[in-house]
Amino acid sequence: MRIGSNQISAPVMNAACSVAKTLADVKALCQTKAGIVLVGSITTLPREGNPEPRWFDGGDYALNSMGLPNPGAEFYKQALPKMRDMAHRAGKPLAISIAGHSLEDYLELAKLAAETEVDIVELNLGCPNVSDGGIISFNPQLISDIIAGVHGITDKPLFVKLSPYSNPEELAHIAGRIGESEKVTAVVTSNTFPNGFMMEGGKPVIKNELAGVSGRAMLPIGLGQVKQFRKLLPENIKVIGVGGVETKADTELYFQAGADMVQTATLIVRDGHAALNRLIST
């Protein structure tokens, strides 16, 4: 498969997550069979993230309220060229996942992506845990503005990562806007389901209490998002499925539902980067 000018060796990659932020993470991802190495999500300013505990392994599901911990744009200005070279030596394109609260945040980070010549830009519009002003996935006008603004800065392939939508009409409206924009290479569906809650021994398992839901429990939800987006988007826009992938059989389900690629995060957070190889046949 090709994405822009990049040859993709396998239709599986990591999702943006807590183990995709450092040079050591990129080195480990380069040693897997992933078709693309994705760094992030990153923000303009450094962030420590939310207070611990901020990750919970519930077996069939996971909860996280990481709060976008990352060393910020100044760090990535230095690190991204090194990360890109590492990925290229491993025969993989490097993608960067950017996140923020405003159009300005995304424009600044798109400039960083352009300057550092990363191969693919992913707009994370669905972080559930730092939603001052709301989650951007639910703001159609801001989605359109960010896509148009970022496209004006870089002509690299653009992935758009969205929250899962429970209202099919809302999903169709967003798919329509993305289809009209003619600037999006792939829709990544989906981010964690916002605002899950769990207690153990009478106490919330996550310090901030509400948290994004990921893992196995998200498999039918992720597949349903792929099925809907594939039907609604123009053929030239790829669909990348995320949610609950733990085995090759799960990746097959995503392809049968219409996905071109699959991303995985909870699996590698739990079992390490090399667990991604379990999803790839060759």
Ligand code: RRO
């Ligand atoms: O860092 C996080 O809390 C986080 C992000 Br940016 C995201 O996109 N999805 C998620 O579940 N957690």
